Amino acid sequence: MGYSKMALYKTNSERSIANYNHIIIITNIFILSTIISSSMASSSSSSIDFSTAILIRVDQSGKGDFNKIQEAIESIPPNLNNSQLYYIWVKPGIYREKVVIPADKPYITLSGTRASNTFLIWNDGEDILESPTLTIFASDFVCRFLTIQNKFGTAGRAVALRAAADKAAFYGCVITSYQDTLLDDNGNHYFKNCYIEGATDFICGSASSLYEKCHLHSLSPNNGSITAQMRTSATEKSGFTFLGCKITGSGSTFLGRPWGAYSRVVFAYSYFSNVVAPQGWNQWGDSTKQNTVYYGEYKCYGPGADRTQRVKWSKQLSDDEATVFLSKDFIGGKDWLRPAPSHFKVAPKSNPK
Template identity: 85%
Template sequence: MGLYKTKSKHYINDTYYQNTIISIFILSLITFSSVVSSSFSVDLSTAILLRVDQSGKGDFNKIQEAIDSIPPNLENSQLYFIWVKPGVYREKVVIPADKPYITLSGTKASNTVLIWSDGEDILASPTLTVFASDFICRFLTIQNKFGTAGQAVALRVAADNAAFYGCVLTSYQDTLLDDNGNHYFKNCYIEGATDFICGSASSLYENCHLHSLSPNNGSITAQMRTSATEKSGFTFLGCKVTGTGSSFLGRPWGAYSRVVFAYSFFSDVVAPQGWNEWGDSSKNNTVYYGEYKCYGPGADRRERVKWSKQLSDEEAAVFLSKDFIGGKDWLRPAPSHFKNAPKSNSKE
């Protein structure tokens, strides 16, 4: 691990795109079952649609080109929906901090892939980096193909609020740098070997599949929390842990590291001890590692380290809803209407 500290509306009349957007919207109604706060200043019902298509039939050929076309949006005045058509997009992508309220959506993760190969530096390596608040990513595979030689981040999220639905994240070490902010992951597949979910964010992972590639005693999480009053932590709710070899549920990247697994399935890839102190036994008194009503061959707690917890109903309650990430204040539904971008936003 390393230290990281419009003008009039032009509604879409293309039948093909119209039908696809309708399909995406229907999926969204299922996916975004969140309560929306009245504090939103942006119109959540209508989004400017930008289409990315490698064949040249969209508004842009590359994902970053679409993002670069969006003007700074710090007044939260406009929603943008970037629809990425199926294909393998070989590029590094950054969502800058001055462009909030972007949705980046593939058609489905199995045929819409963002891929790069970079490693060794945890901050320089990510295939996708998100700095902008109120970002949503859906139905996209994000890969870092650097290999096993060092840190190789597929996704870095350093945004106040961000949500990921039906995404696939793959690498080996530090696959997901869940850096800081409040984040929500649902129905995602995350694969790696060493600390492949790491960072100091407050995040809720719901119905996600975590797959370990570690041959021997890897670690799924490395959560950083530096004080008992810091609200950060990772909650895994209704998740599935599988893999090859053996792996710990977590080890502390920070003395007050906090990770909870609830209602989750553990295959026998989970080491009997469950958790690892990362060579510093002094952290045993300050970390918060809990399990609640988990099941499967790896959920047997008879050989668990004594400093992990089997949570009571009362102890677990705070980790079992979107309140853990303040979700009622920022999770939003999908837009119900789409309009074309102004001419200056799209390619000539």
Template identity: 70%
Template sequence: MSAATTGSIDMSTAILIRVEQSGKGDFKKIQDAIDSVPSNNSELVFIWVKPGTYSREKIVVPADKPFITLSGTQPSDTIITWNDGGNIMESPTLTVLASDFVGRYLTIQNTFGSAGKAVALRVSGDRAAFYGCRILSYQDTLLDDTGSHYYSNCYIEGATDFICGNAASLFERCHLHSISTNNGSITAQHRNLASENTGLVFLGCKITGAGTTFLGRPWGAYSRVLYAFTYMSGVIAPAGWDDWADPSKHSTVFYAEYKCYGPGADRSKRVGWSQSLSNDDAAPLLTKDMIGGSSWLRPAPTSFKRGSTIIKPGSKL
């Protein structure tokens, strides 16, 4: 975020838009609420999605509509769902193309099943953050496509490459759940060049599952993934990492673990081309600085406005 952009945005107050299927809100559909935001928006917009299952629309946040927050109250009762597969760019239930997006307390799912690629959430905008969301599918659940992203306390479920893409992302205190019955993969990070400052860091996370899974496999030759302070259940295959049948990538990938624990964290049978990091090597990767977060992660707004009326905390929304 540039200094000029930061200076023009009041981070404490957001325009409130309510979505409620009963018709008591401003809109019945989430996409209609997003469409109501002006192009090249320069104010925080908080779209409050009331409880319900929103299943009749694919949702896109266009690139020219930054600074939108899409928020439920808790993911168990605010569910955005679709059923499409085949193309990772076209199948997502929710696609975020805009910068400075925030998603909060939502379930985002694709119920296409195990027949092929089916993305629940595609994040292709820069500076996107997700808090307390549930992201569910089978293959390619989260297309963490491009940009700098932050995921906090999210639950992410899938079987095959279910966190994939070429963003620079930090996952903090997230729960990763594999539903693969045999030899799935949690990540397929797509870094293609050594010069790209992209990769996935999982910090203080938890991995559970139903069968066996690898920590990752290289979609790109310079794929980069780190798990740190992460609980690994026995679901993790002893080898830990898969080379996608391409041994040439052994010398170019960066696959590492740091102070992980649990039955799946035993490194005695790990592939030799993965590493256990030293304190010094791990330190720069274990803060929000690796995604530049100190300059763009923002707290939730403290007041809202509808038209010219300011709604203070504690007021009835």
């Protein structure tokens, strides 16, 4: 694989347009395969006992079932029609590994003990698809209380988390890098009480995602961007909603800029510190996108929420306009979000691959 946003930073060149179209083709192929996998998995979801999960323990001290997170994932049998939840409990520690949840292993929960003492760390950059510390290809995935870091630094794209499957939820996680921290790639996703940190386009992608009560921290010294949403047509469902969130940081940052021509981002009931640039939004060097993007704010507050100098092509949403963005219906969450299991079974003994 290997699509790159490098070309997108050169929006006025023919090479940029060619590379952008290449990205769309690759992304659409992957979305199609994900939809097929998700439909197969969803057919058996009604038979799953969501209160009970098979427990797999990861502990670097050797007192668990596995020493590494990826070993625990590989021990789970592939099954698109999985009728069993798996709960991987990661004991406190620093786990230096690159982790992938494959598409044929749905209904996994990956849980740290606390984000402040359970770390998944890798150091890789440049390629937006190959660099992620944690990549999710499986549907119905849940992540809890885990810090996910890419420590590549400021030299280029370095993804900490790539969510590339439908129905993924993240609770109380810390997600940090510098550029392209969170590749919110495709599918319906939910983030609650998460801390997300970066400088350039640090929440980007084509997903339909609801961020609720999350803390977004910008490291940009001068006019970076929090979001780069990639919606490419007026009929595409995707978009990012930030509900009851908080924006802090240093320097200055835009709320978003359009990776796709129909980029859609809404902030509602959110606190903006003075790190938010007065203009609010950036056109990414292409004035034609002003006519197609959907950038909205609704009842936000704080020194950065003053809309006096906002770009005219952003919206102060009315009550009616905001309604569609203010609940889990935006991601169909009432149909797939599930509580944490309350009962656990011992994992059957098996050797990792």
